[in-house]
Amino acid sequence: MNAPTEAPPLQQHQREAILAALRAVLPAECLLSEQEDTRPYECDGLTAYRQLPMAVALPQNEEQLIAVLKVCRQLQVPIVPRGAGTGLSGGAMPIADGIVISTAKMSRIVALDPLARTARVQPGVRNLAISEAAAPHGLYYAPDPSSQIACTIGGNVAENAGGVHCLKYGLTVHNVMRVRMVSIEGEVIELGGAALDAPGLDLLAVFIGSEGMLGVVTEVTVRLIPKPPVAKVIMASFDNVVSGGDAVAAVIAAGIIPAGLEMMDKTSARMVEPFVRAGYDIDAEAILLCESDGLQEEVEEEIGRMSEVLFRAGANAIAVSQNEAERMRFWSGRKNAFPAAGRIxxxxxxxxxxxxxxxxxxxxxxxxxxxxxxxxxxxxxxxxxxxxxxxxxxxxxxxxxxxxxxxxxxxxxxxxxxxxxxxxxxxxxxxxxxxxxxxxxxxxxxxxxxxxxxxxxxxxxxxxxxxxxxxxxxxxxxxxxxxxxxxxxxxxxxxx
Amino acid sequence: MNAPTEAPPLQQHQREAILAALRAVLPAECLLSEQEDTRPYECDGLTAYRQLPMAVALPQNEEQLIAVLKVCRQLQVPIVPRGAGTGLSGGAMPIADGIVISTAKMSRIVALDPLARTARVQPGVRNLAISEAAAPHGLYYAPDPSSQIACTIGGNVAENAGGVHCLKYGLTVHNVMRVRMVSIEGEVIELGGAALDAPGLDLLAVFIGSEGMLGVVTEVTVRLIPKPPVAKVIMASFDNVVSGGDAVAAVIAAGIIPAGLEMMDKTSARMVEPFVRAGYDIDAEAILLCESDGLQEEVEEEIGRMSEVLFRAGANAIAVSQNEAERMRFWSGRKNAFPAAGRIxxxxxxxxxxxxxxxxxxxxxxxxxxxxxxxxxxxxxxxxxxxxxxxxxxxxxxxxxxxxxxxxxxxxxxxxxxxxxxxxxxxxxxxxxxxxxxxxxxxxxxxxxxxxxxxxxxxxxxxxxxxxxxxxxxxxxxxxxxxxxxxxxxxxxxxx
CATH class of the missing domain: 3.30.70.2740 (Alpha-Beta Plaits)
Known part of the structure; x- marks a missing residue:
């Protein structure tokens, strides 16, 4: 029960044969093999690890993808599927004698059903684009990784992406109802469905988070949810990390599921504050951000209860966002922690x-x-x-x-x-x-x-x-x- | 990629060799092979399909279970795992030359952590026994199949059991955090964990609902949730099934997730009413039961909104349970539909x-x-x-x-x-x-x-x-x- 051994490097004529076979099934603009073209694909968000692939295939549709997979299967070419390349663990790092399959050209929203509250989208659709398309109906797609402007739903499925709101609204696996994918044999397989439970094995859950190892996604049906009318966020300061940590447990123990519950230590707050001017308390040892969303009265009530719990757990100062601009400002510090680190x-x-x-x-x-x-x-x-x-x-x-x-x-x-x-x-x-x-x-x-x-x-x-x-x-x-x-x-x- | 072919029936000496090997690893009282003892295991809740097994093994602990599985693996004996045998699709129906492994003797609640809101239980623990053990802490285990008095958590995991409250609280898969199981090779494998997401493939979700085909459960960690202080149920009558059906869609479309949302047609109501005296409107073509649970004010508000939606969708009469006894009575009709069918x-x-x-x-x-x-x-x-x-x-x-x-x-x-x-x-x-x-x-x-x-x-x-x-x-x-x-x-x- 052991897995692959390293293959010896390919000879030039073998590489040429593979490229020729791929050229036969893809339009010219859908296959990149020159170094200047493949360079942008040499790494994902884990930039410390780089490798140029033999080629990058960008199929425009499922038929082309099936053809590419069949060529690879037949010629034993390893494949690295890739969404937007924003992943942070090197899951999309290429293989020297392999090809990258990018879903960038399959980026159409196929259907959006506001009544059923679902959207059927191709894998290259950006996470945020789904919410933008759903916005006129008062709906959105809940999982919101920091990279949501750029990352694609195909990549989200591969990584089971989360985000700051996943505590309340779940990860990708909780918000995807169906995945259509192509296996390495070139066969189309549909996983999941509209029902709460499905017969057979729950292969949808296995597929979500499988990091491109089980198949290549060609279509995803996501659940859309109503946009909460109101959201407010509390910023609470603590003079030591222990009471900050205990406050987190206290909020949950009080039976509250905040829409977001984030913590930053002093180093992070001081790192980010000069950069984004979020208004963070840079003397606090720990800062908690606790969000509530829902109807106006629900939010007021929950913010009140959370504030009480936080004070009791040792918060020495609490600020509540007074409007949407301030809420976004409180969050911007948290969301920009990574770029801020790059500045200091x-x-x-x-x-x-x-x-x-x-x-x-x-x-x-x-x-x-x-x-x-x-x-x-x-x-x-x-x-x-x-x-x-x-x-x-x-x-x-x-x-x-x-x-x-x-x-x-x-x-x-x-x-x-x-x-x-x-x-x-x-x-x-x-x-x-x-x-x-x-x-x-x-x-x-x-x-x-x-x-x-x-x-x-x-x-x-x-x-x-x-x-x-x-x-x-x-x-x-x-x-x-x-x-x-x-x-x-x-x-x-x-x-x- | 095809699966098993029918094996020829075993000879008597082969059966004896298997029984001897099982006797060597199990105490005498844990192996049943006489027909009078195996008879109770010849079917599950799908009583139309019956088959006596060669033997029934009732291991008392994981070690014994491992030993039994190793014997079966070595001697190629097919196995049917069994919880309480309340399943309705014949998943626990025996095989003539196979053995049944009952988890009845592994029925201990290993640990209950009211702070973490989890219980770690052996597979033979009854569904309702978990809620009973959690009740002193104000907690319960949410999935409530009709058979919950008798059915076991091991069987619930095998079937991904639901219940009348799963619309709001989810199926077994949403309420189980970890499963410990033994593979056919006799190896212990733990699936899932305490975190929202786990690295590797989500084999917990595959296992839950796999109907005893992937391994035998030895321990399950379930999530417990706070018992809602108040619950009320609406009984709404409709003069045709179409408007009853549309009312269901209308409730969900209004953004309400009822704790339960059940429908019965006239035949069912008339079948069950003389038997349980639930107070059903037997002239209605369809009856809807809509439950709300939570804090007092939340429930009042939601019952009000649901009533409005139901009237607008065409309900011609609505009754709201006035106390817990009445609520139980409204539900008793629904829950006793199957036995009522047996009466008429x-x-x-x-x-x-x-x-x-x-x-x-x-x-x-x-x-x-x-x-x-x-x-x-x-x-x-x-x-x-x-x-x-x-x-x-x-x-x-x-x-x-x-x-x-x-x-x-x-x-x-x-x-x-x-x-x-x-x-x-x-x-x-x-x-x-x-x-x-x-x-x-x-x-x-x-x-x-x-x-x-x-x-x-x-x-x-x-x-x-x-x-x-x-x-x-x-x-x-x-x-x-x-x-x-x-x-x-x-x-x-x-x-x-």
Whole structure:
């Protein structure tokens, strides 16, 4: 039950044969093979990892995509599917002797049914474009990753994208009803449907978040929901991270599901404030943003209850957005944390892990200790409501050793996440970045189950190979390395 | 990519060897092989299909279960896992030369964490027992199938059980966070976790509803939710089924998600009223039950809005439950529809399919026509809110031809469900009952994907073989039969 071995590099004539076969099934403008054309595809949002592909195919429709997949299947060409390339874990990083399949030319909203509250869209449609199309009907598409202006629904499906509102409105998997995809054999398969439950196995849920390893999406049916008439956000200051962390747990324990519940530490607030002027309290050790949305009275009532809970949990100041402009300003700081990091540090490494909400304070303390161990600063932003951590490790790639230390720092954070009962990724996926951490997270039997399902869809391992799911050999090698290096290898804790 | 062929019957010495191997790993009281002991296991809630198994194993713990599975794997013995045997599609029907694994002796609540709002329970714990254990903390487990007094959480996981409240609170898959199971290889695999998203493939969702085909559950971690302080139910009468059906769509379109939204036709109301004295309007052509739960003020407000919508949609009378006793009485009629059918008819056949909400009226008219075609009466009860239909076909098994006609009637109803864009099962599963209808619902490529995933977990097809997923040969034979018989074979409609 083991997966692919590295193939030897292709000879020039083999590459030419593959390109010729692809040219036969695609219009000229839909196949890029010159370096100047393929260069923009050499990485995704994880820019530290780059690789030029043999070619980039941009099919215009399902027929062309089927033809491309059949060529690849027949000639054993590995494939990397790609949406907008905004992913942060290198899931869309090309393979030297493989091709990238971009869905950029399949970007049509096929149907929008305001009564059924659904939209049927092609994979290259941008996340925000769906909400824009739905807006005249008072509807929108809920998942809102930070990249929502650029990222596509096909990529969202591949990564099971979340966003600041997913605590209340769910991830991609909770907002997608049906996916139409093409398998590596070139067969069309439809997953899911309009009903709450469907007979057979729930392959829709498996497909969502499968990082391009099971098939290539050609159409997605999403659920649209009514835009809440009112939204307000509370900004609460805390003079230590422990009470900030406890406040998060207190809000949830009070039976409130905020529309958003985000936390930033002092480093993050100070990093972002000069850049966006969000009005953040830069003397606070932690800032919480708690949003409420719904009908006017509901929002007033919930904001009142949340304020009470936050004060009781130790907030020393609370501000409530007084209008939509102020609400957007409060959020803009949080949403611009990543670019802000780029302004104060030559490089930064955005981690992504989850932890149980009640362990927030403890993990922050642990990360503070690691800052000393690795000699690097770390700014912490959180989707606190669902325990999804985004530590931004600040470093300078030109300073000797800093890149390596940043990577080790990141790995140590993930190990800590697993140790407290969390996971190695909240929403950015595994991709190439965290493939070794998968060995930390899962038992051999569990990795073997993933490989088994992968094999069921793609026995030749041509779809995004060496991403997301490590081979058992790779995990064995990782285990040995960890043991040798004496790095902490935590015992897996079952957190019920 | 095809699945199991029928094995020839075992010789007596082979059966003895298997029983001896099982005896070696189980205490004497945990293995039943005498007919008088195995008789209670010969069928589940689909009593028309019966088969005595070779033996019934009742492991007391995970170690014993692993040992049993290893014996079966080695000796190629097919296995049927079984919870309480309340399933309605024959998923737990035994195999002549196979064994039943009952989880009845693994019935301990391992841990209940009122702060994290989770319970960790063994598979044989009854659905209602979880809510009873959580009640002192003001919590409960939401999915409430009609069989909740008897059915077990292991069986709920296998069937992805729903209930009258699943419109608002979701199915089993939405309320289970983690499953621990043993594969046919005897390996322990944990699926899911505490985080909103998890890295790797979402095998938890695949497992839930997989009808015992992927592994045997040993522990389930469920989400508990706060018991709403108040609940009220509206009973609304309609003088035709079309306006009743339209009222369902109108409630949802008004942005209301009722805690329950059920519909009964006149036949059902008249069938059930003399039996339970629920106070139903037996002159109405359709009755809707709409429940609201939450805080006092929320419930009052929602009951008011729902009443308005229902009147506008054509209700000619509305009653609101005035106290908890009355609320229970209104529901008791709905919940006792099946036993009531048993009182007015020697036999009944409970179907289960889903349809888009807006097609309710049309499907009811179609079923009324089929009553004439097949010469049998049909009482209709609905989880109307999620379009889940439960037609009860009334027949007499002793009257020549009636059983066959009832089966054909049922198949025709399911074909109609698929034709209007629905599915062949809402919540009762496929089991043995609807395995042919799977061929109606899915394309060959889709069935092949199911088989592929099944093979990834159980390559020898020993776990509940010939249930839930048809072989491709079986679908080919079904297709030919339908064509020959001239029975309506609807074109699959994509309903976006």
């Amino acid at each position: 540090s030559p490089d930064y490494y955005c981690m992504d892990g989850t932890i149980p909400r009640k362990r927030v304070a403890e993990v922050l303390v642990g990360i503070a200790e690691m800052e000393k161990t690795y000699g690097l600063r770390c700014a912490n932003v959180f989707h606190a409501g669902d325990g999804n951590l985004h530590p931004l490790i600040l470093f300078d790639a030109n300073a000797p050793g800093e890149f390596n230390r940043a990577e080790q720092f990141g790995e140590a954070i993930l190990a800590l996440c697993v140790a407290v009962g969390g996971t190695i990724t909240g929403e950015h996926g595994v991709g190439i970045e965290k493939i070794d951490s998968m060995c930390e997270q899962f038992e051999v039997s569990e990795i073997a189950a993933f490989i088994g399902v992968k094999r069921a869809f793609d026995g030749a391992f041509l779809l995004n190979p060496n991403k997301a799911i490590p081979t058992l050999d790779r995990c064995a090698a990782y285990g040995k390395r960890q043991a040798r290096g004496g790095l902490f290898k935590f015992v897996k804790q079952v957190n019920a | 008819s020697p036999d009944y056949y409970c179907m289960d399919g889903t349809i888009p909400r807006k097609r309710v009226a049309e499907v009811l008219v179609g079923i009324a026509e089929m009553e004439k075609t097949y010469g049998l009466r049909c009482a209709n009860v609905f989880h109307a809110g999620d379009g889940n239909l439960h037609p009860l076909i009334l027949f007499d098994a002793n009257a020549p031809g009636e059983f066959n006609r009832a089966e054909q009637f049922g198949e025709a109803i399911l074909a109609l469900c698929v034709a209007v864009g629905g599915t062949i099962t809402g919540e009762h599963g496929v089991g043995i009952e609807k395995i042919d209808s799977m061929c109606e619902q899915f394309e060959v490529s889709e069935i092949a994907a199911f088989i592929g995933v099944k093979r990834a977990f159980d390559g020898a097809f020993l776990l509940n073989p010939n249930k839930a997923i048809p072989t491709l040969d079986r679908c080919a034979a079904y297709g030919k039969r339908q064509a020959r018989g001239g029975l309506f074979k609807f074109v699959k409609q994509v309903n976006a």
